[in-house]
Amino acid sequence: MAYLFAPFVTSLPIAGSALRFPLRRVWCIGRNYADHVKEMGQAALPQAPVIFGKPADAVVAEGGAIPFPCATVDLHHEVELVVAIGQDGFRIAPEAALQHVYGYAVGIDFTRRDLQQAAKARGEPWETAKSFDRSAPVGVIQPASACGHPASGAIHLSVNGKLRQQGDLAQMIWRVPALIAQVSRLFELHAGDLLFTGTPAGVGAVVAGDRLEAEIEGVGTLAVTLTAP
Ligand code: MN
Numbered sequence: 001m002a003y004l005f006a007p008f009v010t011s012l013p014i015a016g017s018a019l020r021f022p023l024r025r026v027w028c029i030g031r032n033y034a035d036h037v038k039e040m041g042q043a044a045l046p047q048a049p050v051i052f053g054k055p056a057d058a059v060v061a062e063g064g065a066i067p068f069p070c071a072t073v074d075l076h077h078e079v080e081l082v083v084a085i086g087q088d089g090f091r092i093a094p095e096a097a098l099q100h101v102y103g104y105a106v107g108i109d110f111t112r113r114d115l116q117q118a119a120k121a122r123g124e125p126w127e128t129a130k131s132f133d134r135s136a137p138v139g140v141i142q143p144a145s146a147c148g149h150p151a152s153g154a155i156h157l158s159v160n161g162k163l164r165q166q167g168d169l170a171q172m173i174w175r176v177p178a179l180i181a182q183v184s185r186l187f188e189l190h191a192g193d194l195l196f197t198g199t200p201a202g203v204g205a206v207v208a209g210d211r212l213e214a215e216i217e218g219v220g221t222l223a224v225t226l227t228a229p
Pocket of ligand 1: 028029030078080109196198199
């Protein structure tokens, strides 16, 4: 088959491998840590996970220098455990969910909070706030064969050396198996899909020039420097 122009493939490095992980789709979970739900002004915990998506080409492999995005004056960081799906599945049972996981990485779900607040107020979808270019830096994938399936461990993010977000994977309202089960009831999961699993409390604004450093115990690190727009 010949293409009119070269297909665009986004991929992530895999620790200890020369192979790269080709990306297919990016699913994201909102409101999955109680302390973050509270800081966003929601009184009650959600009855089901909030699910939204980003295009795969919003992923910036290994972070690095990212230009400050357009159309916002309130860009927020959200550090998240990212699950890399390695096996297709639909209506996956929680007990079988981890068989579909290839590995894990550290990600940042950048959010144009001003656009999100406006969208929420108007009852509109979140694409303009969440699905913009370069909104999803993700670090190196650690295969589960090496790091296991982390159900607990420190997750934190600092800006210019100052700690902003600090939590533990054990604080997730819905753990990874439950999230995979929930998402796969609505969408067919495919090898190459990523699943962002929500962020702990401490989200906040960043500006051009800021350096963000994120780490998840047992999974890895991710650093981003926001450059001039
Ligand atoms: Mn998020």
